[in-house]
Amino acid sequence: MTTTETGRPVDGPGGEGRGTGPPAAPAASDGRQPAPPDGAPDAFEADLLPTPKGASRTLLGSLLAPHRGRVWAATVALLLQQAATQASPLLVAYALDRVVPALRAGDHGPLVVLAVAAALSAAVAGALQWVFVRLSARAGQDVLLDLRGRIFRHAQDLGLDFHERYTSGRLISRATTDVEALRELLEEGLQELVTVVLSTLYISALLLWLDLGLGVAALLSAVPLALLVRAFQRRSHRAYRAKSSAIAAVIVRFAETLGGIRPVQAFRREPANDAAFADLNARHRRFNGDAILAMARFVVGSRMTANVAIAALVLWGAYRVATDALALGVLAAATLYLRRLYDPIDRLGVFLNAYESAAASLEKIAGLLAQRPSVPEPARPRALPPAPPARPGREVAFRGVSFGYRTGGEVLPRFDLTLAAGSTVAVVGATGAGKSTLARLLARFHDPTQGRVEVDGVDLRELSGAELRRAVVMVTQEAFLFSGTVADNIALGRPDAERAEVEAAARAIGAHDFVGALPDGYDTDVRKRGGRLSAGQRQLVGFARALLADPAVLLLDEATSSLDIPGERAVQRAMGAVLHGRTALVIAHRLSTVESADRVLVMADGRIVEDGAPAALAAGHGRYAALHRAWRESVA
Numbered sequence: 001m002t003t004t005e006t007g008r009p010v011d012g013p014g015g016e017g018r019g020t021g022p023p024a025a026p027a028a029s030d031g032r033q034p035a036p037p038d039g040a041p042d043a044f045e046a047d048l049l050p051t052p053k054g055a056s057r058t059l060l061g062s063l064l065a066p067h068r069g070r071v072w073a074a075t076v077a078l079l080l081q082q083a084a085t086q087a088s089p090l091l092v093a094y095a096l097d098r099v100v101p102a103l104r105a106g107d108h109g110p111l112v113v114l115a116v117a118a119a120l121s122a123a124v125a126g127a128l129q130w131v132f133v134r135l136s137a138r139a140g141q142d143v144l145l146d147l148r149g150r151i152f153r154h155a156q157d158l159g160l161d162f163h164e165r166y167t168s169g170r171l172i173s174r175a176t177t178d179v180e181a182l183r184e185l186l187e188e189g190l191q192e193l194v195t196v197v198l199s200t201l202y203i204s205a206l207l208l209w210l211d212l213g214l215g216v217a218a219l220l221s222a223v224p225l226a227l228l229v230r231a232f233q234r235r236s237h238r239a240y241r242a243k244s245s246a247i248a249a250v251i252v253r254f255a256e257t258l259g260g261i262r263p264v265q266a267f268r269r270e271p272a273n274d275a276a277f278a279d280l281n282a283r284h285r286r287f288n289g290d291a292i293l294a295m296a297r298f299v300v301g302s303r304m305t306a307n308v309a310i311a312a313l314v315l316w317g318a319y320r321v322a323t324d325a326l327a328l329g330v331l332a333a334a335t336l337y338l339r340r341l342y343d344p345i346d347r348l349g350v351f352l353n354a355y356e357s358a359a360a361s362l363e364k365i366a367g368l369l370a371q372r373p374s375v376p377e378p379a380r381p382r383a384l385p386p387a388p389p390a391r392p393g394r395e396v397a398f399r400g401v402s403f404g405y406r407t408g409g410e411v412l413p414r415f416d417l418t419l420a421a422g423s424t425v426a427v428v429g430a431t432g433a434g435k436s437t438l439a440r441l442l443a444r445f446h447d448p449t450q451g452r453v454e455v456d457g458v459d460l461r462e463l464s465g466a467e468l469r470r471a472v473v474m475v476t477q478e479a480f481l482f483s484g485t486v487a488d489n490i491a492l493g494r495p496d497a498e499r500a501e502v503e504a505a506a507r508a509i510g511a512h513d514f515v516g517a518l519p520d521g522y523d524t525d526v527r528k529r530g531g532r533l534s535a536g537q538r539q540l541v542g543f544a545r546a547l548l549a550d551p552a553v554l555l556l557d558e559a560t561s562s563l564d565i566p567g568e569r570a571v572q573r574a575m576g577a578v579l580h581g582r583t584a585l586v587i588a589h590r591l592s593t594v595e596s597a598d599r600v601l602v603m604a605d606g607r608i609v610e611d612g613a614p615a616a617l618a619a620g621h622g623r624y625a626a627l628h629r630a631w632r633e634s635v636a
């Protein structure tokens with residue numbers, strides 16, 4: 001299916017108010033969301049898609065795997081850099097205990113050794129820091145690029161039913177704020193963690209080596225700190241999960257309001273929207289506040305613990321120096337090391353914050369990536385049989401098909417239907433009768449709950465996406481124009497088409513004249529001034545797109561909006577051109593369309609209640625005959 005759009009906004013709240021129902025049972029094993037029982041909270045609404053166990057870790061692993069070499073090299077650089085950095089208190093001990101006595105004795109040798117060692121350690125630490133930052137920044141950037149690409153590709157593959165419920169606002173939030181949280185972790189947090197862990201290991205080992213008693217006492221003081229870290233982690237995990245959902249809700253509301261700005265302004269919904277937005281914004285601020293408060297508690301607690309521990313150890317050390325049980329230089333070095341041991345605790349808080357924020361985001365991204373498309377590509381795709389050259393179009397058959405949307409009951413009860421190759425079949429019926437649903441099944445926007453939809457005997461589920469798009473194209477009421485030129489928009493139907501083919505399609509549809517009158521002709525940007533097309537012109541572009549794609553089966557949702565008479569005629573002519581030579585299913589809203597069809601299906605409550613040639617049905621006494629009379633009277 002080329003086109004592109006369904007004619008329905010996919011990012012309304014659950015799609016035009018449908019699907020907001022109260023979902024959220026656990027996901028089925030294929031990652032799809034079953035319809036939840038009434039009254040249960042909606043996993044989509046609550047932004048809590050189930051994340052399979054270990055999915056976050058697997059995702060991070062798969063993101064980092066291509067950069068394993070760089071990650072190792074960066075870690076080694078940091079390891080050596082820490083060794084160089086942690087040498088300085090040792091040099092202080094050396095200065096106090098060796099250099100000063102040697103100088104007093106007139107020996108300058110140890111001073112030279114000290115100067116060289118200090119210069120070397122500073123230079124090596126600086127150079128290695130540079131190497132680390134370069135390597136980790138590159139790996140980090142590549143990981144983010146990869147992740148954003150994965151989210152985008154996956155979102156495109158997921159079915160319409162997913163998008164109607166998840167909403168584009170949440171997807172934007174995943175690809176922006178959540179990816180950003182991971183960036184902060186990779187670029188800043190990870191360096192903090194590695195530095196803290198390594199410096200703790202180095203310092204602990206050095207303290208134990210300098211003086212066993214001081215070393216053991218310092219390590220014991222880490223126990224209350226570890227408890228503080230755990231409590232902080234738990235609190236901030238909760239706060240960040242809530243925060244990620246809250247910012248997504250803010251973006252969802254933003255995207256939805258601006259996406260529907262016309263009705264918002266037409267119905268003066270601005271004040272109500274402001275109030276709803278302010279609520280969501282305040283909610284986000286509250287969760288953000290919770291996260292900051294958790295951090296503040298942790299920093300205050302850890303500093304107090306560290307200060308008490310240092311004071312106690314220095315007092316004990318001073319007592320031992322006074323009783324000659326400890327050298328003064330060793331106490332000085334140990335005190336410096338103790339400060340260095342506890343200082344990074346604040347930074348550990350920064351890391352844990354970044355980590356929790358990233359973990360919450362990664363969990364949400366992993367949940368999204370774990371969703372399986374509701375219309376998956378076949379494992380072993382089949383090709384359509386070659387079409388006989390003399391026969392236009394392909395035969396379409398619905399065999400024992402029934403269908404219900406995931407969020408509701410059965411919409412189409414079991415039915416069989418065959419559309420002869422090359423025929424034009426009009427579908428009419430009251431609103432909500434199931435006409436669009438029938439077309440959506442044939443376009444494979446959804447798979448039937450039971451039965452098969454076939455094109456020339458091949459189940460749509462067995463066709464690759466590319467083959468299906470070549471065979472079946474759907475043109476919806478509102479032809480969506482993507483940013484780019486008019487030619488690009490027509491060529492969407494067949495991106496490899498030459499300019500001459502694009503122009504030929506436009507000519508056949510009757511769009512060539514108005515395109516030629518645009519400021520830059522086919523190269524006019526449709527989003528720029530002068531490139532704005534009217535509703536009728538957009539429809540013609542949509543038809544040209546479909547004609548260029550040249551599918552065997554065309555699905556057409558005729559526009560209900562009325563155009564002026566010349567515009568209407570142009571669209572009618574274009575429709576004639578695009579329907580010719582293929583099998584067509586037209587959701588018809590105009591008498592002229594139905595009258596020129598080979599066959600009419602009348603739908604009511606999801607069933608085909610009348611089926612026959614338009615003239616024959618019009619002559620009868622059924623629904624179509626009544627509709628036909630009403631139409632005739634309205635145009636009389």
Ligand SMILES: Nc1ncnc2c1ncn2[C@@H]1O[C@H](COP(=O)(O)OP(=O)(O)OP(=O)(O)O)[C@@H](O)[C@H]1O
Nearest residue numbers: 018019405407408411430431432433434435436437
């Ligand atoms: N995405 C959806 N999720 C759940 N239910 C849906 C969805 N789309 C349609 N329905 C339901 O399916 C039924 C048939 O809808 P459908 O859109 O096929 O009707 P239609 O005949 O095309 O109507 P219209 O002429 O107004 O477009 C309706 O009861 C509708 O509420």
